[in-house]
Every structure is written in C-alpha cells, then in structure tokens.
Amino acid sequence: MSRFESLPGFRAFYPEERAKLSHILEVWRQACRRYSFREWEGPVLEPLELFTAKSGDEIVRQLFNFTDKGERLVTLRPEMTPSLARMVGARANGLPKPIRWFSIGECFRYEKQQKGRLRSFYQLNADLLGEAGPAADAEIMALCADCLLGFGLARESFAIRLSDRTLWFRVLAALGVSEELAPAVLTAVDKLERATDAELIAMIKEALAGANADPVRILSEARRLAAVRSFTDLEAALSKDEGVQARLAEWRELLSLLKNLGVADLVRVDLGIVRGLAYYTGFVFEAFDAQGDQRALAGGGRYDGLIEKLGGPALPAVGFGMGDVTVANLLEDRGLVPAYADGPDFYVAILGADARPAALSDISILRAGGMRVDYNLRDGKFPKLMQAAETAGSKFALIYGGDEIANGVVKVRDLTTRTEATIPRTDIIPALRAVLSEGFSAIQP
Amino acid sequence: MSRFESLPGFRAFYPEERAKLSHILEVWRQACRRYSFREWEGPVLEPLELFTAKSGDEIVRQLFNFTDKGERLVTLRPEMTPSLARMVGARANGLPKPIRWFSIGECFRYEKQQKGRLRSFYQLNADLLGEAGPAADAEIMALCADCLLGFGLARESFAIRLSDRTLWFRVLAALGVSEELAPAVLTAVDKLERATDAELIAMIKEALAGANADPVRILSEARRLAAVRSFTDLEAALSKDEGVQARLAEWRELLSLLKNLGVADLVRVDLGIVRGLAYYTGFVFEAFDAQGDQRALAGGGRYDGLIEKLGGPALPAVGFGMGDVTVANLLEDRGLVPAYADGPDFYVAILGADARPAALSDISILRAGGMRVDYNLRDGKFPKLMQAAETAGSKFALIYGGDEIANGVVKVRDLTTRTEATIPRTDIIPALRAVLSEGFSAIQP
Numbered sequence: 001m002s003r004f005e006s007l008p009g010f011r012a013f014y015p016e017e018r019a020k021l022s023h024i025l026e027v028w029r030q031a032c033r034r035y036s037f038r039e040w041e042g043p044v045l046e047p048l049e050l051f052t053a054k055s056g057d058e059i060v061r062q063l064f065n066f067t068d069k070g071e072r073l074v075t076l077r078p079e080m081t082p083s084l085a086r087m088v089g090a091r092a093n094g095l096p097k098p099i100r101w102f103s104i105g106e107c108f109r110y111e112k113q114q115k116g117r118l119r120s121f122y123q124l125n126a127d128l129l130g131e132a133g134p135a136a137d138a139e140i141m142a143l144c145a146d147c148l149l150g151f152g153l154a155r156e157s158f159a160i161r162l163s164d165r166t167l168w169f170r171v172l173a174a175l176g177v178s179e180e181l182a183p184a185v186l187t188a189v190d191k192l193e194r195a196t197d198a199e200l201i202a203m204i205k206e207a208l209a210g211a212n213a214d215p216v217r218i219l220s221e222a223r224r225l226a227a228v229r230s231f232t233d234l235e236a237a238l239s240k241d242e243g244v245q246a247r248l249a250e251w252r253e254l255l256s257l258l259k260n261l262g263v264a265d266l267v268r269v270d271l272g273i274v275r276g277l278a279y280y281t282g283f284v285f286e287a288f289d290a291q292g293d294q295r296a297l298a299g300g301g302r303y304d305g306l307i308e309k310l311g312g313p314a315l316p317a318v319g320f321g322m323g324d325v326t327v328a329n330l331l332e333d334r335g336l337v338p339a340y341a342d343g344p345d346f347y348v349a350i351l352g353a354d355a356r357p358a359a360l361s362d363i364s365i366l367r368a369g370g371m372r373v374d375y376n377l378r379d380g381k382f383p384k385l386m387q388a389a390e391t392a393g394s395k396f397a398l399i400y401g402g403d404e405i406a407n408g409v410v411k412v413r414d415l416t417t418r419t420e421a422t423i424p425r426t427d428i429i430p431a432l433r434a435v436l437s438e439g440f441s442a443i444q445p
Numbered sequence: 446m447s448r449f450e451s452l453p454g455f456r457a458f459y460p461e462e463r464a465k466l467s468h469i470l471e472v473w474r475q476a477c478r479r480y481s482f483r484e485w486e487g488p489v490l491e492p493l494e495l496f497t498a499k500s501g502d503e504i505v506r507q508l509f510n511f512t513d514k515g516e517r518l519v520t521l522r523p524e525m526t527p528s529l530a531r532m533v534g535a536r537a538n539g540l541p542k543p544i545r546w547f548s549i550g551e552c553f554r555y556e557k558q559q560k561g562r563l564r565s566f567y568q569l570n571a572d573l574l575g576e577a578g579p580a581a582d583a584e585i586m587a588l589c590a591d592c593l594l595g596f597g598l599a600r601e602s603f604a605i606r607l608s609d610r611t612l613w614f615r616v617l618a619a620l621g622v623s624e625e626l627a628p629a630v631l632t633a634v635d636k637l638e639r640a641t642d643a644e645l646i647a648m649i650k651e652a653l654a655g656a657n658a659d660p661v662r663i664l665s666e667a668r669r670l671a672a673v674r675s676f677t678d679l680e681a682a683l684s685k686d687e688g689v690q691a692r693l694a695e696w697r698e699l700l701s702l703l704k705n706l707g708v709a710d711l712v713r714v715d716l717g718i719v720r721g722l723a724y725y726t727g728f729v730f731e732a733f734d735a736q737g738d739q740r741a742l743a744g745g746g747r748y749d750g751l752i753e754k755l756g757g758p759a760l761p762a763v764g765f766g767m768g769d770v771t772v773a774n775l776l777e778d779r780g781l782v783p784a785y786a787d788g789p790d791f792y793v794a795i796l797g798a799d800a801r802p803a804a805l806s807d808i809s810i811l812r813a814g815g816m817r818v819d820y821n822l823r824d825g826k827f828p829k830l831m832q833a834a835e836t837a838g839s840k841f842a843l844i845y846g847g848d849e850i851a852n853g854v855v856k857v858r859d860l861t862t863r864t865e866a867t868i869p870r871t872d873i874i875p876a877l878r879a880v881l882s883e884g885f886s887a888i889q890p
Contacts, residue, residue, distance in 0.1 A: 004495050004531050004756050007519060010488035012532050015546065018484045034812040036789035036819035036837065039463045043455035043565065044489065044551060045509070045521070050449050064490070066511035069555050074452060076490070086449050087457050096836045098822060101460065106489060110514050120488065128822075135822035146812070260805035262813075311449050344481035360705035367479040367591070368707075374481035377543060377573075377580035391541045392481065 009119030019340040021122070024324050024331075025104055027150040028124045032102040035143045037126055040101050042083030048073040050082045054279065054310055064108045064119070076108035079321070080125045081303075082310050088129060089312025097130030097315075118325060127319030129307065134250055136318050137283045137302060138257035144287055144298050144320045145263045151327070152336050158297060159290040160263075161270035164251070165301070166282045168225075168274065170243040175221060176213035186274045189222050193272070226272035231255060234269055254283065275299060279306045285320070289330055297330065298322035343393020345436055348375035349385035351401035359400035362410070362428055369429050371436070390415055396435060414440040421445055454564030464785040466567070469769050469776075470549055472595040473569045477547040480588045482571055485546050487528030493518040495527045499724065499755055509553045509564070521553035524766070525570045526748075527755050533574060534757025542575030542760075563770060572764030574752065579695055581763050582728045582747060583702035589732055589743050589765045590708045596772070597781050603742060604735040605708075606715035609696070610746070611727045613670075613719065615688040620666060621658035629654075631719045634667050638717070671717035676700060679714055699728065720744060724751045730765070734775055742775060743767035788838020790881055793820035794830035796846035804845035807855070807873055814874050816881070835860055841880060859885040866890055 006012055013021055029039070048065050065075035077083065080103050088099060107123045126143055128136045141160060148158055165186065172182045184207035188200050195203070197219065204215040228234045231251065238244050258264045267285075275284040284301030288294050300320025308314045331337050346366065350359045359375065366373050374392045376385055382399075389397045399411035399420075410428065412435065413420045421443045423431040434442035451457055458466055474484070493510050510520035522528065525548050533544060552568050571588055573581045586605060593603055610631065617627045629652035633645050640648070642664065649660040673679045676696065683689050703709045712730075720729040729746030733739050745765025753759045776782050791811065795804045804820065811818050819837045821830055827844075834842040844856035844865075855873060857880065858865045866888045868876040879887035 004492065004498070004527075006488050006528075006531070007490055007492060007513075007517065008515075010490060012488060012528070013486040014532065014536070015483035015485050018486050021486070022484065030815075033787075033817050034815065036817050038460035038787055039467065040460050041458040041463050041466070043451050043457060045452055045455060045553075045565070047449060047452060053449070064513065066513075068452075068509065068511075070453075072452065082449075083451075083457070086451070087459065091459070096833070100819070108490075120490070131822045133823060139822065142809070256802070257805065260802045260809075262806065262809040342478075342483055357701070357705045360702065361707065364587070364705075364707040370475075370479065372478050372481050374545070377576045377584065378578065388541070 007119070009117065011118065011120065015342065016340070019342050020328060020331075020337055021324060023338055023340075024151075024327055025122065028102075028104060028147050028322070031143060031146045031150045032124075032126055034146065035100065035126075035139065037100040037102040037143070040084070040087065040103050041105060042077070042080055042087060042103065044077060044106060045074055046077050046083060048075045050086065050310070051075060051078060054082050054306065062109050062111055064110045077105075078109050079107055080105055080123065081127075081306070081319070084125070084127060085307045085310035085312045088307060088315065089310070092313040092315065098136065099127070099129040101129075102126040122324040124322045125319060127317060129315050129317045131318075132304065132316035134254035134283070135257060136316070137254055138261055140300060140318045140320055141258060141267070141285055142261040142263045144285070144300065144322070145266050147322055148287060148297065148327075151331055153330070153334065155265060157289070157291045157334065158266070158287055158330075160267050161273045161286045161288060162267050162283065163269075163271050163273040163275075163285065164247070164283050165274060165280050167244065167247050167251075168271070170241065170247050171221065171225065171238070172218070173243060174239055174241040175218055176211065177208065177218065178211065181208060181211055185218065188219075189226065189272075190274045192222060192226050226270075228271055229269060231269050234271070275301055279303045279309070281305060282318075287322075292330070292333055295326060297326050341393065343395075344372040344374040345394070346371060346373050346396050346398050346432065347385075347389030347392050347394035348373060348398045348400060349382070349389060350376055350379065351382065351385070351399065352379060354402055355400040355405050358405050358425070362398075362400075362425060365428065366432065369433075371432065386413075386415065396440070398432075412440070412443060419444070452564070454562065456563065456565065460787065461785070464787050465773060465776075465782055466769060468783055468785075469596075469772055470567065473547075473549060473592050473767070476588060476591045476595045477569075477571055479591065480545065480571075480584065482545040482547040482588070485529070485532065485548050486550060487522070487525055487532060487548065489522060489551060490519055491522050491528060493520045495531065495755070496520060496523060499527050499751065507554050507556055509555045522550075523554050524552055525550055525568065526572075526751070526764070529570070529572060530752045530755035530757045533752060533760065534755070537758040537760065543581065544572070544574040546574070547571040567769040569767045570764060572762060574760050574762045576763075577749065577761035579699035579728070580702060581761070582699055583706055585745060585763045585765055586703060586712070586730055587706040587708045589730070589745065589767070590711050592767055593732060593742065593772075596776055598775070598779065600710060602734070602736045602779060603711070603732055603775075604713050605711050605730050605732045606718045607712050607728065607730050608714075608716050608718040608720075609692070609728050610719060610725050612689065612692050612696070613716070615686065615692050616666065616670065616683070617663070618688060619684055619686040620663055621656065622653065622663065623656065626653060626656055630663065633664075634671065634717075635719045637667060637671050671715075673716055674714060676714050679716070720746055724748045724754070726750060727763075732767075737775070737778055740771060740775075742771050786838065788840075789817040789819040790839070791816060791818050791841050791843050791877065792830075792834030792837050792839035793818060793843045793845060794827070794834060795821055795824065796827065796830070796844065797824060799847055800845040800850050803850050803870070807843075807845075807870060810874065811877065814878075816877065831858075831860065841885070843877075857885070857888060864889070 063075045068074045104124050108120050128140050169182045188203040201215045204218050228237050273286050280301040281304045282302035286296050287298040288296050302318040304316045350356050363373050397413040408425050409422045411420050411422050431443050508520045513519050549569050553565050573585050614627045633648040646660045673682050718731050725746040726749045727747035731741050732743040733741050747763040749761045795801050808818050842858040853870050854867045856865050856867050876888050
C-alpha cells in the first residue's frame, strides 16, 4: 500500500510482535536483576576504531559503518563489549568490584541478506568483571541458564556446552605449541566437524609457522578431546602434564559451584566448542537447543585480556550474549509465546452525548487508579460498541447510558458470558478492582 | 583512562543514570497503557526518502544520513511518525479504528554541538488515528498531561498551551489569505516574539506572493490574537465570520471534553503557538514548564493529511511527542528523581569455603523465588563482607558461617540497625518474604 519500504533486514514491530519482544526483554531483565546485575547502556553509534581495535580490520566488511558529517569514521555497534570496556575503563577506580552489569541493546551487522538473517537485532549482554576465579564463571553460566529458564523452557529442552581455552592452551603446550601460536591452531579445532583431515592438517601446519610440533599428532589429540562428553572421560583422556592437571582442579571447582547453584544438570562437557573469537581466555560456553536443531542460543566465556586491550584497566572478565531472534524462534517452536492480553481492563461504552461527561469523568478516575481504559470517541449503538470492546481485547464493558447516569449507576458487562451487574458510580474503584482481582462474580448480584 | 572516546552528543548510561532513564520510560509506558494505547516499534535506520518526502530536502542537513554498502541512501531516524505512517498504511484495512498506538524509541539528529544538545535521545510518540473529531484531540492532550503527572509533578508546575491552525486558517481566509498561502504566513506568526514589525511585515508580504491582502492588517490581527489568554477573550476577539464561528463551536466541544477528562485546569489558550511544522492541520499544543524557564516539554497536534502524503490511506490523526532529556532536566530541577534502590534484596556473606555449597544452594532457591541476591564470589572476613553488602546497596545481609550451617540456620542482619535474627534454613523463603514486605521486625525474636 505504501510506496516506501523499510530497509532489508530491519524489523517493524506491530503491537502483537512488540508484545512478544517486550516479553523477551522483560524475562532477561528480571533474571539479571535476581542476580543483582545492574543495567547500563552505551551509544548505538560508536567510533569505528573501537571495534577494529578489538577484532581487526576484517570486521569492517560486516559493519554498518560510514563517515559522518564531521568526517569521523563511525559505525552502528555490532556488539556492546567494547563500549562496556570503555565505560568501565573511564571509571575503573571508582567502581566497586566485582562489577555485575547487564545491558539490552540493539546491535547491527551488515551481512549478505538471507532468509531469517537480520541486520538489526536485540542482544542481552551480562558481564561480571573483577573476579578471576571460577566462582565468576559459575555465576555467569547460572545466569545464562536462568535467562532461558525464565521463559518456562523445560530443563531438558536446552543445555550448555562447556569448554575451556586454557585447557586447550595447556594441552597444546604439552604438544610443543606456544601460547602465541595456540589461538591459530584453535581456529582449526573450531572446524573439526566441517573440514577433512587433509585440510585440517594443512591449517594446523600453517598455524604452527615452522614451529617444532607435529600437526598429525595435534589433530589426533584434538579429535580425541573434542569427542569427550563427560568430566570423568576428560580426566581419563588427559596427560599427567602439570599445567593440565592444575587446570583440571579448576574444572572440579567450577563443576562443584555449578552443582551448588543448581544448574549442573544443564551443563555438558564439550571441548569441541572453542568459540572462534581470539579474545576468549578461559572457560567458554554455548547454550543450545537440545531438542530441536541444536542451534546456539547464547554464548560466552572468560576474556581476561580484553578490557585492557580496549584501553581499560587490567580486569578479569567473564560474560555472555544472547539474541532475541533465536530465543523468539525457540519460544515459537515450543509453544511458549504467552498469549498477550494487552487490551484494556475495561471498555467504556458511552451511549449518547448526555452520558459522555459522566463517563469521561469516571474514565479519568479509573485511569488515575491505574486501570487501563478504552472507550468510544464517537457515539455508537450498543451492538457496535460491544463489538469494539471485544476487538480492543477487553473482557469487560462498562455501560454508560442515560438511564444509568440518572440512577447514579454503571452497568458492568462480562463480555465472555454476556452477563451484567449494576454498581453505584460512587463505588466504581473498589468494585472494579474486585472484578479485576476476583473476576466478575465479585459484583454479581 | 581509555584512549577511546564516545562520539560527541551520544550518551553512555552508567547504572545510576540508566535507572533514571528506566523510570522515565516506565512512567510513559504505564500512562500510555492506562489510555489503552499499544506499543509498536519501527526500525532505527530508514530510507532517507521516507523523511525527505515529509519534510523536504532541507531536513537532510540535520540528519545522520549516509550511503550504505548496498548503495542505499539511508538515515538514522530523526523521528518516528513516517515509520508509523508506513506501518499503518501497509495494514490499513486490517487494523481496527481508531488506532491507539505509542512507541518509545531512540531518535537522532546531526546538529551543531552545543551544551546539552544531544545527537541521540529517546522520544515517546503517542498517536490516535482514525478519528477526526475533537474527542481524539482531547484524549491525546489528556494522555500528554498524564505522561507528565505520572512523574509526580504538581499540577501548577506545568501547563499545556492550546492553539489551532484551523482557526488561524479561517481568520486568515477572512483577511483574504488563501489556505494555500496560509502556512507561510503562519511561519511569520511563529516569530512574533522574536522579530521586529518591519521584519514580520516583510515576511508576510513575501508569504502572500502578490495576493490581495494587507500585511499590516494581518500582522495587527495576528498580534491581537496571539495575546489572547482565555477562551472568553478569544470569542470576543474574533469576527462573526461563519467559518470562524463554526470552528469556535469545535473549541467549545474540545474544552468541554478536556474538562470532563479532568485536565482543563492544565490548558491555556495561546494562539501564539502555531508549531512550525507545516503538516499540522488543526488543534496544536505544547506542554511547558510553567514554574521554571517556560521550556517546552512536549508538543503535538492534529496532522490529518500526513499519513496519506507518506503513502498511507487518508486517515485523520493526532499525536504528540515528548523527549527524555527535557523531562530528565525538569525532574532534576523539581527534586522528583526517585532514589533508586536497584541494589539486591539480600547480600549473602559466605564465611569460609565450607559454607559455600549450602549458601549457593540457598541463593539459587531465593532467586528462583524472585528475590534479588548478591554474594561474595571469594572468601572474605566479616567486616569486609558487611562493607561489600552496603556498597552493593543491600539493606540486609544473610550470614552463612560454619556454625550456622552446622545448626541448619542462617543469620539475617539488618545493615541499618546492625541487629541480627536467626531463622531456620528450611524457612528461608517465607521468612525472607516477610522481611521484604513487613521489614526486619517480622523475624525479630
């Protein structure tokens, strides 16, 4: 109908869809508040350099970047962590540690248009800064779980894969791979399921850059570890190397904390997850749909060096991100989208101009009392107004006609059962509060 | 501390500031819901043409516009009305009328940097579409008032100036100015207080473009009308012209509806307000700070032709916009920024590693019960933990030490009075719910 279109990959939320989005944002917010995380918010537009500093120049082709009228290289943010790093850095000394912060914001990426791939989406980020031990990792993983459980998802419907880049570093060190070369080798590990052995060996060889280590052995070790699915098997699969064993002690601590926090049943050991991003430094995890197509729902981990790299203080950090689109699809699949009653509490049907002054006066009283009230702006006949009341999503109509006004009463109609009751106008607030809390029977004669 | 800066005119909200912003957004949202308005949301990035179609090419220099990687001319939205028009247009036949919609969104403008002038801000827009009569104008003005009253502002602290472009058109018509030329003449009226008579007459002359009307008489009439401050004076000041008198009947209806809705005391007649934007077609209004510097807090009016101009159906419309920045400043000035208790309900002080498993288990129970709980991730001594509890903003600490665990109890400490009470761990949910609702005395021995 319109000659204008919205841009590809951008969503317009009609009220029904906005109500679903509100539900998602609210469940996230409430979960974060229960964990005593405080909300922060950064700018949607940022200097381009803030992101190239973290991710290198390659990221630019995925960004909504441009030159502004002041000749600044700017970009719509693709993520919120660099803004977090800057804000924490600017007040690092004044902020009590550990810092428990979350943010819910729109993020943008410019990528090839595909079905379901959006260029704008909402993301929750929750981060815990200032604590290096596994207690912080456990807290963040438990919060991630609660951000999903809050939607009413069954415990068996999703799980959290747990892996550990520190452990990989130690394993690779024992195989002769330095910490410097390890991230590039892990990039190959990230492709274990998608590449052939020949391709993987070539990648590992390139990553080793001439270092004295055996690509074939590295690959076979990587395959062996990535296949492990329990901590007992992990302990059995690993060497007695001191660095490796020290890290296993931290695993035991983390798993015990997760058990205490009541989420151990949701956690699966899976070293195949290495999280592509080079800045993760320790435990990493990915929540995924365990009943459907295994899609990732959230991801996170420890990133101890990043805040400093982005200009902040040296501050250990762990966090996760979760997007609204995958969550919305999951809730849809599982039938967990709540039916929204975003209609009014009462629809006031005004029958005739004479009744209008009294009706409007009562409407303003009801609204001041916190009730949601719709009414007909234009006079109309009774059946048409009852239709409008139902269309608006109201369960009850209040009928203001000449007779009612003359008798100082208002008729309350239950639109489902079509029964009616009469209440004095002087009693309107307590009577209608009772209807809302106890149902129509509260005022039935 | 950081080598990165955020862009000029963009805000970063630390948790204290985000809590204030949340308060503003929430008061707006609740007021709109009481009026049975439903929330919608449009894209932050839009085709440039969507705005030039409404406001002409001059608007471009105030926009954050750029060419995206698909060679599209795009812009960060400066306002939300064109997106509303497109969305309503696309589903015009399926949407029940009247349409009561609101949106709260970030808007952007690229303007010269000045103190307090932001390039990004939040705006509330509430619009009522599909009803041409004054009942819709009254409803929107009442909602605008309630969006301010919801902050706890005293009724005498702000007011809404009411004017009428239709009335101006009729008055100007009686002076020989056609409807086509009238908007340009009103642009001069908008400057009555800032320009000299000579300047104004020159502007009116130019606006008349050779039409047979007297600029001096127009200016003197305009000055006379703009000085009127009551409806009685307005009636007295106006000619017996039929068009003018017919419009006065609509004024009587609007004022009577505003009285019924309980907001007439907030409305001031002030024909000096014409709202610069050419697309307003009827009643226009501006809420302003009546005790301070008279700054505008919100503005709106009827814009019956705009939806169609923007590609939608012919649909009468009235709405208003309100920004977060002026509201925040006003609340600050009036001492109406609520003190935020965004700290946890309870801070759990874990004394020693042995107490941790039981403490974490209880923490997960309390959080599942909806309570907000913080705790020490790392062991610490009692005084330091009590300090951390206070810093976190908690009123109560729960103390988990070896003795408490051994006895199956937890110590609850009121951090204000430093008194303590002991409760059995099995009772923790009901006991702590009682503390939250009734205060510490609920569990005092």
